[in-house]
Amino acid sequence: METRFRASHPLYKILGLCCFVVTVVFLLQRSNISLELGELQSSPRSRILAKPKPQLYYVKTPKCQIPYVDPFNAEVMEIYKPQVLVTCSNESDLVSTEYNEKLKRHILHIDDEVALQLLNFTEAEYNCFYREIKYRSQADTYDNLSAKKYFTDGYVVPQHVEGMVVECQTAEDPKVVLQKDAFVFVQHQPLPKDLQKPRAARKPSVIMYGIDSLSRINLRRTMPKVFSFLQGAGWYEMQGYNKVADNSFPNILAILSGYSERTAREQVCDTNKAGCLDEMPMMWKYFKNASYLTGYAEDESNSNHFSYLKPGFTRKPMDFYFRPMLRALESELDVYRLPEHDYMRYCLGRRMANRYIYDYGRQFAQRFVHERPIWGMFWSNHFSHDDPFMPSAMQDKVLGDLLDFHADGAFEEMIMIFFADHGTRFGKLTRLQEGFLEERLPMMFIYLPPWFRETYPTYVQALELNQHRLSSNFDLHNTLKHIVEIGGTPDGPVLPKSFDCPTCQSLFYPLPVDRTCSQAGIAEHWCTCDPYKKIMGQTWTNTIAESVIDRMNEYFVHKNLSQLCSNLTLNYVHKTEMKTGLDVQWYDELKQVETAVYRIKFKVAENSADFQATVVYNNVTQNADVDVEKISRTNTYKEDSTCIEDKLAKLYCICFSDLKS
Numbered sequence: 301m302e303t304r305f306r307a308s309h310p311l312y313k314i315l316g317l318c319c320f321v322v323t324v325v326f327l328l329q330r331s332n333i334s335l336e337l338g339e340l341q342s343s344p345r346s347r348i349l350a351k352p353k354p355q356l357y358y359v360k361t362p363k364c365q366i367p368y369v370d371p372f373n374a375e376v377m378e379i380y381k382p383q384v385l386v387t388c389s390n391e392s393d394l395v396s397t398e399y400n401e402k403l404k405r406h407i408l409h410i411d412d413e414v415a416l417q418l419l420n421f422t423e424a425e426y427n428c429f430y431r432e433i434k435y436r437s438q439a440d441t442y443d444n445l446s447a448k449k450y451f452t453d454g455y456v457v458p459q460h461v462e463g464m465v466v467e468c469q470t471a472e473d474p475k476v477v478l479q480k481d482a483f484v485f486v487q488h489q490p491l492p493k494d495l496q497k498p499r500a501a502r503k504p505s506v507i508m509y510g511i512d513s514l515s516r517i518n519l520r521r522t523m524p525k526v527f528s529f530l531q532g533a534g535w536y537e538m539q540g541y542n543k544v545a546d547n548s549f550p551n552i553l554a555i556l557s558g559y560s561e562r563t564a565r566e567q568v569c570d571t572n573k574a575g576c577l578d579e580m581p582m583m584w585k586y587f588k589n590a591s592y593l594t595g596y597a598e599d600e601s602n603s604n605h606f607s608y609l610k611p612g613f614t615r616k617p618m619d620f621y622f623r624p625m626l627r628a629l630e631s632e633l634d635v636y637r638l639p640e641h642d643y644m645r646y647c648l649g650r651r652m653a654n655r656y657i658y659d660y661g662r663q664f665a666q667r668f669v670h671e672r673p674i675w676g677m678f679w680s681n682h683f684s685h686d687d688p689f690m691p692s693a694m695q696d697k698v699l700g701d702l703l704d705f706h707a708d709g710a711f712e713e714m715i716m717i718f719f720a721d722h723g724t725r726f727g728k729l730t731r732l733q734e735g736f737l738e739e740r741l742p743m744m745f746i747y748l749p750p751w752f753r754e755t756y757p758t759y760v761q762a763l764e765l766n767q768h769r770l771s772s773n774f775d776l777h778n779t780l781k782h783i784v785e786i787g788g789t790p791d792g793p794v795l796p797k798s799f800d801c802p803t804c805q806s807l808f809y810p811l812p813v814d815r816t817c818s819q820a821g822i823a824e825h826w827c828t829c830d831p832y833k834k835i836m837g838q839t840w841t842n843t844i845a846e847s848v849i850d851r852m853n854e855y856f857v858h859k860n861l862s863q864l865c866s867n868l869t870l871n872y873v874h875k876t877e878m879k880t881g882l883d884v885q886w887y888d889e890l891k892q893v894e895t896a897v898y899r900i901k902f903k904v905a906e907n908s909a910d911f912q913a914t915v916v917y918n919n920v921t922q923n924a925d926v927d928v929e930k931i932s933r934t935n936t937y938k939e940d941s942t943c944i945e946d947k948l949a950k951l952y953c954i955c956f957s958d959l960k961s
Contacts, residue, residue: 358516358539358741363816364770364829365882366540366741369734371521379728380521383693388636388647394418394479395428395466397457399666404488406457408466415468418478425471426478428452433463433484433628439613442624445632459487463625465632481650482633484625486595486663495591495672503590503673503787504752505714506780507665509658509701510679511691512548515723516541516743517734518688523695529702530718530745534711534753536763538807540770541744542822542829543722546932549947551721551742552605554773554821555780556583558798567799572947574611583777584618586784586795587675595664595676597622599653600644601630603681609947620676622660629656641686643938654680654694658701665710673787674714688724715783716747717776730934736899736912739932740828744776746807756786759808769811770829772820774801782806824897825914825930832877832899840919841876845902847924848913848931852952855928864943865953866906874901874910894920901934906954910934928952 356368372380394414398407410428419426431445445465457464463484470476516539520527530537545551550561553571557564557580561571569576584594596618598604604623606612612623633649645653661678668674683690691698702718705711720742724730729738746763753760781795798804801821805811812819817827835841849868856862879897896919901912912932916925933951943955 359768359770359829361769361813361815363814363882364540365831366542366770366828367737369517369737371517373734375732376521376729376734379732381689382522383687383690385693385696386638386646388652389650391418391479391650393481393650394468395481397483397485399663400456403456405459406483406485406487408451408453408455408457410453410468412453415478419470426468427471428466428468430464430466432461433465433625433632435462435616435624439616439621440607440623440627442628445628457485461485462487463628465628479650480633482629482648482656484622484656484660484663486620486660486667488667489593491672492591499787501787502751502755503592504749504783505592505665505669505674506587506676506717506783507661507674507705507710507714508677508679508717508719509661510677511698511720511743512679512681512685513688513722513724514684514691514720514743515738515741517738517741518691518723518729519743522689522692523698525695525699526702529699534747534749536746536748536767538744538746538771539767541742541776542770542772542817542820543740543742543826544773544822545826546722546930546951547725548721549605549608549610551773553580554798554800555776557581558774558777558796558800560800563800571610575614577606577611578614578617581796582617583780584675586781587673588619590784590788591673592784593620593668593672593674594618595620595622595661595674596678597626597657597660597676598679598681599626599657600681600685601626603644603685605679609945609950620660620664622657625660626656641690644682644686646682652697653682655697662701662704662708665705665714666708669708669710669713688727688729711747712749712751714747714749715752716745718745718747719743719776726933726935735934737828740826744771746779756808762808762810766807766811769813770815770817770820770822771807771811772801772804772822774798774804774821775807775811778805779807782808823927823930825927825932830882831880833880835876835878838876841898841900842870842873843922844876844898844900844915844917844924845870845873847917847922848900848902848911848915848926849904851924851926852911852928852931855952856949859946859949861944861946861949861953864955864957865941865949866956866959868904868906868909868952868954871903871905871908874903876900894918904954907940907958907960908935909937909940909954911952 357365358368359366392411392414394411396409398409400407415426427450429448429450431448434443434446436443464482466481466483468478543551544554545560553559553561559568564571564580569579571577588594601607601623629648630645635645636647637644638646648656657678657680661676664674664676683694722742723739725739729735748760777798781797785792785795803819804821817829849870853867856865877899896917897914898917899914903910912934913926929948931952937951940958941950941953941955943957944950944953
């Protein structure tokens with residue numbers, strides 16, 4: 301008997317329900333797809349995918365386009381790790397200092413409550429004494445510490461004392477050291493007679509606050525609070541500021557003397573020879589001749605600007621020169637280095653090394669900026685040189701320094717230059733797509749006090765305009781000399797401008813809108829103005845790297861180093877880019893041409909050393925036109941070239957004695 305199913309049968313209901321569910325799922329999926337497509341077309345993220353955002357620029361002029369870099373882009377955020385501040389001591393200060401404005405003297409204070417804690421709340425007696433740090437006749441060192449001088453709370457520091465090591469210990473044997481510390485003092489000096497007379501015009505003081513290896517990109521990334529402060533009234537960021545050389549010394553030399561090392565050797569003296577740095581026409585000499593009081597300090601004696609593979613000074617170069625004090629602190633106090641960065645001294649006794657520097661700079665401003673014009677440069681290496689992300693741990697300290705200057709009223713009197721020598725030169729950041737810009741675009745901010753802005757409105761207008769035009773170290777040099785001339789007599793001498801860049805000028809005058817790197821004294825290898833296009837999958841670029849390596853090996857022969865430095869051989873090419881020019885469209889695929897400018901990054905077999913070169917290469921003759929001394933070393937080289945002292949050649953030399961298997 302045939303069975304017939306009715307519509308009311310349970311199986312029909314189940315089949316109907318299944319069909320309904322399938323239909324709903326299909327419609328929902330379709331709806332979701334439409335919704336997703338709608339969101340893709342309307343959301344900001346999808347708009348980027350559908351239509352790229354227009355490129356932003358630090359500088360966009362007819363002859364120079366420096367692209368803006370997002371400091372928090374996806375590529376860098378994969379490696380960026382904000383650092384935690386490492387403190388050097390958790391103890392409260394047993395001995396502290398204050399400056400008595402009425403007496404014009406420094407006072408030492410002893411905190412009995414801290415002593416009680418250090419004595420484990422016993423009734424044991426203790427004594428405190430100091431030993432004075434004395435200068436030698438030579439500029440770069442100090443005498444052994446003087447004999448012990450015991451003191452009690454409220455002790456007035458003698459005016460001749462510029463630094464001391466302080467120690468408090470139990471009175472009974474065996475003596476136990478409760479705490480050891482050190483202090484440096486900027487002692488007040490009365491105004492000389494020529495400055496007691498009314499001035500013809502008000503002279504601005506200048507404080508240069510420097511941090512090693514910090515690009516404008518990395519400042520935004522690691523110190524956003526500091527960057528926010530620098531957006532305040534009176535601050536101007538030179539967004540087109542482009543370094544002119546590889547490492548610290550030649551970039552700082554360009555600012556302070558207006559010379560490159562090469563032309564200094566030809567025109568003045570060889571900076572590698574003792575006595576030369578005394579003879580160089582350094583900026584502080586011009587300020588001193590204009591009745592400015594001068595000061596200078598760095599926080600690492602082995603790696604400072606004038607003594608790292610350089611002879612330093614044979615006589616005291618400035619009125620207040622910190623290096624002998626620093627040598628004493630490094631010798632007499634316990635030194636702590638961060639485990640992962642064992643090169644730079646991080647702690648000197650109970651304080652971070654750079655705290656001594658900026659305390660010295662602040663004292664220098666406190667003592668004198670309201671009385672007379674001053675020039676000072678205060679520079680920190682120890683927290684930024686070896687780790688590009690360590691500034692994130694220091695941002696509150698650096699912001700505190702700026703706020704302290706503000707609280708002291710120093711910004712009412714002085715021009716501040718908040719700057720770096722270059723960006724990160726080796727390590728993680730250099731391997732990013734934007735590593736070229738990270739290295740070549742140091743931060744550069746200039747602050748003008750209110751009275752200066754009111755008195756010289758055309759200078760302010762020029763500085764505002766120049767924020768988005770190409771500028772260099774040589775322009776800053778001319779600006780500093782311009783400041784020296786301000787407030788001088790109308791018939792005073794016109795100071796010589798930068799020797800190495802006759803087309804450079806003061807930033808208080810408008811820079812040309814069509815300025816090129818060569819007009820700013822910036823060599824091709826350091827120039828960030830021109831676009832380059834990456835060459836994809838082209839093995840013929842190996843011959844470019846091999847030709848560059850040939851020039852490097854010839855350099856060793858020319859410098860008489862071939863007996864010490866191994867010949868280099870190509871391991872592989874990391875990346876090759878070809879210069880396209882501002883008036884050339886970006887190609888989908890770059891083809892081999894007869895002669896072009898290439899930027900090539902490669903690794904050699906010897907110790908896996910990495911280099912980056914800018915080279916004019918002829919693909920027919922296979923000839924490479926490259927300045928070897930402008931080739932960048934992009935990984936650390938401190939263990940590769942221990943056999944030589946030549947500061948430039950150390951970048952390229954892999955010593956036979958340092959070769960690794």
